[in-house]
Amino acid sequence: xxxxxxxxxxxxxxxxxxxxxxxxxxxxxxxxxxxxxxxxxxxxxxxxxxxxxxxxxxxxxxxxxxxxxxxxxxxxxxxxxxxxxxxxxxxxxxxxxxxxxxxxxxxxxxxxxxxxxxxxxxxxxxxxxxxxxxxxxxxxxxxxxxxxxxxxxxxxxxxxxxxxxxxxxxxxxxxxxxxxxxxxxxxxxxxxxxxxxxxxxxxxxxxxxxxxxxxxxxxxxxxxxxxxxxxxxxxxxxxxxxxxxxxxxxxxxxxxxxxxxxxxxxxxxxxxxxxxxxxxxxxxxxxxxxxxxxxxxxxxxxxxxxxxxxxxxxxxxxxxxxxxxxxxxxxxxxxxxxxxxxxxxxxxxxxxxxxxxxxxxxxxxxxxxxxxxxxxxxxxxxxxxxxxxxxxxxxxxxxxxxxxxxxxxxxxxxxxxxxxxxxxxxxxxxxxxxxxxxx
Amino acid sequence: xxxxxxxxxxxxxxxxxxxxxxxxxxxxxxxxxxxxxxxxxxxxxxxxxxxxxxxxxxxxxxxxxxxxxxxxxxxxxxxxxxxxxxxxxxxxxxxxxxxxxxxxxxxxxxxxxxxxxxxxxxxxxxxxxxxxxxxxxxxxxxxxxxxxxxxxxxxxxxxxxxxxxxxxxxxxxxxxxxxxxxxxxxxxxxxxxxxxxxxxxxxxxxxxxxxxxxxxxxxxxxxxxxxxxxxxxxxxxxxxxxxxxxxxxxxxxxxxxxxxxxxxxxxxxxxxxxxxxxxxxxxxxxxxxxxxxxxxxxxxxxxxxxxxxxxxxxxxxxxxxxxxxxxxxxxxxxxxxxxxxxxxxxxxxxxxxxxxxxxxxxxxxxxxxxxxxxxxxxxxxxxxxxxxxxxxxxxxxxxxxxxxxxxxxxxxxxxxxxxxxxxxxxxxxxxxxxxxxxx
Numbered sequence: 001x002x003x004x005x006x007x008x009x010x011x012x013x014x015x016x017x018x019x020x021x022x023x024x025x026x027x028x029x030x031x032x033x034x035x036x037x038x039x040x041x042x043x044x045x046x047x048x049x050x051x052x053x054x055x056x057x058x059x060x061x062x063x064x065x066x067x068x069x070x071x072x073x074x075x076x077x078x079x080x081x082x083x084x085x086x087x088x089x090x091x092x093x094x095x096x097x098x099x100x101x102x103x104x105x106x107x108x109x110x111x112x113x114x115x116x117x118x119x120x121x122x123x124x125x126x127x128x129x130x131x132x133x134x135x136x137x138x139x140x141x142x143x144x145x146x147x148x149x150x151x152x153x154x155x156x157x158x159x160x161x162x163x164x165x166x167x168x169x170x171x172x173x174x175x176x177x178x179x180x181x182x183x184x185x186x187x188x189x190x191x192x193x194x195x196x197x198x199x200x201x202x203x204x205x206x207x208x209x210x211x212x213x214x215x216x217x218x219x220x221x222x223x224x225x226x227x228x229x230x231x232x233x234x235x236x237x238x239x240x241x242x243x244x245x246x247x248x249x250x251x252x253x254x255x256x257x258x259x260x261x262x263x264x265x266x267x268x269x270x271x272x273x274x275x276x277x278x279x280x281x282x283x284x285x286x287x288x289x290x291x292x293x294x295x296x297x298x299x300x301x302x303x304x305x306x307x308x309x310x311x312x313x314x315x316x317x318x319x320x321x322x323x324x325x326x327x328x329x330x331x332x333x334x335x336x337x338x339x340x341x342x343x344x345x346x347x348x349x350x351x352x353x354x355x356x357x358x359x360x361x362x363x364x365x366x367x368x369x370x371x372x373x374x375x376x377x378x379x380x381x382x383x384x385x386x387x388x389x390x391x392x393x394x395x396x397x398x399x400x401x402x403x404x405x406x407x408x409x410x411x412x413x414x415x416x417x418x419x420x421x422x423x424x425x426x427x428x429x430x431x432x433x434x435x436x437x438x439x
Numbered sequence: 440x441x442x443x444x445x446x447x448x449x450x451x452x453x454x455x456x457x458x459x460x461x462x463x464x465x466x467x468x469x470x471x472x473x474x475x476x477x478x479x480x481x482x483x484x485x486x487x488x489x490x491x492x493x494x495x496x497x498x499x500x501x502x503x504x505x506x507x508x509x510x511x512x513x514x515x516x517x518x519x520x521x522x523x524x525x526x527x528x529x530x531x532x533x534x535x536x537x538x539x540x541x542x543x544x545x546x547x548x549x550x551x552x553x554x555x556x557x558x559x560x561x562x563x564x565x566x567x568x569x570x571x572x573x574x575x576x577x578x579x580x581x582x583x584x585x586x587x588x589x590x591x592x593x594x595x596x597x598x599x600x601x602x603x604x605x606x607x608x609x610x611x612x613x614x615x616x617x618x619x620x621x622x623x624x625x626x627x628x629x630x631x632x633x634x635x636x637x638x639x640x641x642x643x644x645x646x647x648x649x650x651x652x653x654x655x656x657x658x659x660x661x662x663x664x665x666x667x668x669x670x671x672x673x674x675x676x677x678x679x680x681x682x683x684x685x686x687x688x689x690x691x692x693x694x695x696x697x698x699x700x701x702x703x704x705x706x707x708x709x710x711x712x713x714x715x716x717x718x719x720x721x722x723x724x725x726x727x728x729x730x731x732x733x734x735x736x737x738x739x740x741x742x743x744x745x746x747x748x749x750x751x752x753x754x755x756x757x758x759x760x761x762x763x764x765x766x767x768x769x770x771x772x773x774x775x776x777x778x779x780x781x782x783x784x785x786x787x788x789x790x791x792x793x794x795x796x797x798x799x800x801x802x803x804x805x806x807x808x809x810x811x812x813x814x815x816x817x818x819x820x821x822x823x824x825x826x827x828x829x830x831x832x833x834x835x836x837x838x839x840x841x842x843x844x845x846x847x848x849x850x851x852x853x854x855x856x857x858x859x860x861x862x863x864x865x866x867x868x869x870x871x872x873x874x875x876x877x878x
Contacts, residue, residue: 007748007749007750007751008492008494008495008498008532008748008749009492009749010532010533010535010536010749010750011536012487012488012491012532013488013490013491013492013518013520014516014518016487016488016490017488018485018486018487018488018533018536019485019486019487020485020533020537021483021484021485021547024483024484024485024486025483025484027486028484039782039811040806040809040810040811040812041806041812041813042783042811042812042813042814044460044463044464044782044783045460045463045464045467046457046458046459046460046463047457047458047463047466048451048455048457048458049451049452049455049456049457049566050489050522050552050554050566051452051455051510051522051554051566052451052452053447053448053452055447056447059447068515071490071512071514073510073512073513074512075510075556076507076556077453077556079452079453081452083489083490083522093447093449093451093457094449094457094459096449097449097450097457098459103827103830103831105816107813108460113489115489115490117514117515117516127488127489127490138816138817140816140817142795142816142817143816146814146816153806259796260799260800260803309446309447310446310447310448310449311446311449312446343478343483344481344483356581357698360699361699364699367479367480367592370479371479372478372479372481373479373480373481374480374481374546375481375585377544377577377579377581377582377585378577378579378581388542391542392542
């Protein structure tokens with residue numbers, strides 16, 4: 001037991017956030033905007049438990065994550081469990097459980113809270129919410145196109161424009177073809193080169209060149225590699241590496257993006273790698289175009305094996321995951337955070353104790369009309385009640401004193417314009433709705 | 440690493456649930472209905488992190504919970520943390536952090552995912568979502584009334600009627616007055632009697648009487664206790680115990696419930712105790728009136744000390760917590776689960792590969808009009824596409840073959856009535872919306 005005079009800290013656990021009503025309104029706006037866009041594309045929401053068996057991550061999620069970042073422990077029944085650090089193993093498990101019953105393609109999205117033990121820093125906390133969008137069971141590059149369309153549509157629905165973000169697209173198959181067939185590197189050399197490319201933007205040129213040389217590349221091969229990594233779409237298709245399956249996929253994808261007018265948001269960038277083993281075809285990352293913010297905001301791509309950890313089938317998929325922390329940083333940088341409508345629309349003031357019943361009845365009527373109403377329950381000087389409504393940014397105050405009750409009217413005050421009207425109480429809804437439109 | 444032929448189980452961790460799209464739709468409907476009602480009463484949503492420091496629960500949450508039910512462990516930095524089993528400590532911490540800045544009363548709600556290590560059974564899993572509604576900083580019983588009004592309104596908004604649920608109300612102060620002043624029991628005896636009352640409905644009469652006798656009650660006192668526990672509101676106010684602060688509170692509360700027409704959903708029941716230390720005044724529980732379901736669905740009440748664990752102030756509050764598992768059982772028992780609108784409204788079929796561009800453009804137009812649209816990306820026999828739309832309960836199929844493209848029209852098929860129309864594609868939205876209304 002804590003002694004009465006030893007107070008506990010009011011801070012949340014390190015690297016986590018409290019969502020006060022103002023923060024929560026923003027979170028709800030963000031998530032509901034994402035949801036609406038995904039649903040308009042025919043994607044359906046799912047969720048799974050926060051805890052999964054440890055094995056689910058031990059098998060696939062990579063050593064760094066499991067050893068250094070995973071929250072895991074034994075439950076009271078000695079089962080080894082982990083708090084989900086990513087959604088993919090959960091969705092793979094869920095899909096595997098119904099793989100023979102569910103029509104394909106499967107278009108699903110989720111909004112899980114994910115946890116990783118990390119050093120908290122800008123854009124990275126110990127917990128975040130991640131919008132996951134995936135389409136399973138389609139081998140065509142048109143699925144890759146649709147996923148990019150969803151990602152672009154979400155950015156647009158959040159108010160961003162082509163001047164503020166860009167999706168950089170590559171294809172793992174193409175890069176692999178170039179490294180294997182044209183630069184004639186073996187598997188080990190290719191892995192080492194991919195690791196270097198993945199770090200290319202974060203390390204100095206010298207360190208980068210050194211890494212490539214260590215990987216077995218001659219200066220001449222380094223030169224050829226740099227040329228392909230810097231290729232613009234206009235020159236790309238003449239490059240011999242494009243005469244390959246990966247090249248055709250990129251060609252088809254960019255043609256479709258152009259036909260649909262999405263090419264203005266997209267750019268070829270063969271230096272996009274996104275890890276080593278997971279992705280098999282198209283890969284992409286979303287970049288903030290603000291010069292201060294050079295890190296990728298989120299990314300995704302095509303993977304060929306989602307479910308084989310759980311069943312004898314395999315199932316290709318394309319998807320992306322978008323974290324709420326980095327997106328909110330993006331929206332803040334570009335001043336795209338919206339002015340949300342007031343959470344409480346009407347403050348029903350209390351003239352005095354004898355008028356309480358009328359206040360409660362009137363509040364009820366407004367609520368039944370769908371309005372968000374708070375009611376003063378304790379007698380208090382009217383001036384103080386107005387002041388409270390003002391402090392809390394409630395745009396409209398309604399009051400029924402003895403005169404109004406006698407006459408069947410209500411006094412409404414618009415807290416911003418100061419306008420005040422007295423009108424029959426059954427006509428108040430229309431006036432309130434009119435005023436709310438102008439708030 | 441798992442060997443390729445050893446597949447992991449597709450089942451979720453014991454006592455938890457996967458929410459497939461159908462389950463998720465229901466969960467979203469339930470939560471959004473709760474949210475809407477709370478917002479109409481001027482309550483604002485908040486949230487806090489899933490993990491809190493262990494001390495937050497060690498101090499207050501009771502031995503059984505901490506020792507037998509709490510998920511807790513050391514993080515990689517050796518901090519002792521716990522997964523939240525209830526929301527109260529989190530909200531207390533959050534309120535304490537801003538107690539001098541925030542206007543009162545504070546009306547807040549949340550929808551946290553909570554975890555307890557329990558034996559899974561009907562109505563009780565290891566995780567559930569709990570709708571928490573609280574009003575802080577008001578000493579009047581009108582706040583208790585408002586909280587009950589919110590609880591009733593939520594039940595009504597879920598489609599329940601006064602024949603299906605009942606809120607049973609008591610007052611801890613009144614019961615304590617009766618036990619202390621009228622039955623002249625000391626503190627220890629009162630605690631023992633309250634424990635027995637709390638078990639009254641779950642144990643046999645003999646065991647119950649034995650518990651009371653052990654607590655120090657004579658047969659005469661047991662008789663007087665039973666009489667007050669069985670009191671109806673009509674006889675209640677003549678009882679001498681009602682000449683007390685608790686009695687006046689109950690009187691004021693029931694008078695207000697009657698004036699507001701809520702007494703039809705409520706009943707006096709002085710056997711409602713709800714634990715020993717936490718609550719100080721009004722306590723209530725919501726009961727399912729179905730004979731097969733005699734357990735309380737949820738409960739709440741007034742507490743005087745929410746924040747003193749975290750700061751030097753104290754703050755009274757009234758609130759309740761409603762779990763999603765028991766509420767869904769209630770809705771299932773009473774056949775109140777809604778037929779939700781179709782998640783996908785239009786299936787845009789693909790006549791053949793040459794018509795793809797038109798399919799994508801038409802899908803985009805429907806989405807921009809706010810419709811939920813899935814589009815066929817791979818050529819497939821039309822019959823099979825119709826079958827797929829049918830299997831997936833998509834009510835409308837749209838198709839543009841070469842003839843339609845030539846004429847600027849679209850063929851729409853209503854999958855339930857079988858009705859089929861050809862109309863200019865820019866007029867299709869109105870027809871689709873009309874058909875959706877009748878789905």
